[in-house]
Amino acid sequence: MSLLKGKQLTHYYFNTSNYTKALENISLSVEEGAFISLLGPSGCGKTTLLSILAGIIEPTFGKVTLNEKNVTETQSEMGYMLQQDYLFPWKKIIDNVLIGPKIRKTLDNQTIEKAKQLLKDIGLSSVIDAYPSSLSGGMRQRVALARTLITDPSLLLLDEPFSALDFQTKLKLEDLVSALLKQYHKTSILVTHDIGEAIAMSDQIYVMNANPGRIHQQFEVPIELRQLSPFDARKHAKYQHLFDRIWEELNQLESTSIG
Ligand SMILES: Nc1ncnc2c1ncn2[C@@H]1O[C@H](COP(=O)(O)OP(=O)(O)OP(=O)(O)O)[C@@H](O)[C@H]1O
Numbered sequence: 076m077s078l079l080k081g082k083q084l085t086h087y088y089f090n091t092s093n094y095t096k097a098l099e100n101i102s103l104s105v106e107e108g109a110f111i112s113l114l115g116p117s118g119c120g121k122t123t124l125l126s127i128l129a130g131i132i133e134p135t136f137g138k139v140t141l142n143e144k145n146v147t148e149t150q151s152e153m154g155y156m157l158q159q160d161y162l163f164p165w166k167k168i169i170d171n172v173l174i175g176p177k178i179r180k181t182l183d184n185q186t187i188e189k190a191k192q193l194l195k196d197i198g199l200s201s202v203i204d205a206y207p208s209s210l211s212g213g214m215r216q217r218v219a220l221a222r223t224l225i226t227d228p229s230l231l232l233l234d235e236p237f238s239a240l241d242f243q244t245k246l247k248l249e250d251l252v253s254a255l256l257k258q259y260h261k262t263s264i265l266v267t268h269d270i271g272e273a274i275a276m277s278d279q280i281y282v283m284n285a286n287p288g289r290i291h292q293q294f295e296v297p298i299e300l301r302q303l304s305p306f307d308a309r310k311h312a313k314y315q316h317l318f319d320r321i322w323e324e325l326n327q328l329e330s331t332s333i334g
Contacts, residue, residue: 084137096287112273120288154228213244275305
């Protein structure tokens with residue numbers, strides 16, 4: 076069943092003297108439990124599209140539905156994981172994880188137990204009472220993930236959450252995030268520049284092109300890769316095959332836009 080649908084989304088940014096057509100006629104559908112990636116060159120509109128799907132920006136034309144209901148503002152059913160973790164430095168790790176329930180006034184013992192379980196799932200039980208400044212970038216992103224999952228969103232929007240991390244940390248975190256999202260049956264949309272990351276983590280990949288941003292092509296990730304962890308998927312022959320196809324596609328897009 077489709078959880079999220081974007082229908083014929085077109086978006087213009089208007090400034091005082093000119094305008095930019097950031098997206099043109101984008102339609103997409105995300106099935107419940109699926110992991111999809113938006114992949115494309117800088118400026119092709121990935122973040123604009125994600126912001127529209129999240130209800131942060133209203134599209135100039137088109138509409139978004141979540142569970143058949145129109146998305147016109149930010150939804151409590153959506154969770155975010157961004158490039159920056161935005162942890163509160165003056166709050167302990169457990170209190171950072173519990174910030175959403177606290178704001179919504181739904182904090183109870185059960186939620187506190189759930190936060191502890193999530194921190195255990197991500198291997199951070201030992202830093203529960205520490206402050207963010209004593210954690211590495213990868214650990215902080217794990218806390219950000221726990222903070223997102225504590226409110227049990229039906230859809231997760233991940234905007235380049237691994238791009239500020241070193242390569243080794245990024246690979247480890249991809250595995251952890253992927254396992255956790257499967258364990259909790261989450262539906263997710265990832266924005267990334269990284270072809271390998273998109274293939275290793277996704278069920279479907281939407282390749283976008285720029286000026287204006289459009290969905291150029293959709294790729295299905297072979298089932299053999301989806302059954303593996305991202306790290307192991309990267310070693311499969313089908314990973315390399317798909318990587319080459321997408322690489323070729325993006326190269327052609329680039330040469331068309333230069334030419
Ligand atoms: N607030 C804004 N005002 C005017 N133009 C904007 C604004 N935000 C984005 N744009 C333009 O819209 C287009 C799409 O931008 P967007 O940030 O969505 O692309 P992106 O694919 O996420 O880029 P990147 O990968 O570099 O983050 C670009 O041409 C950009 O310059």
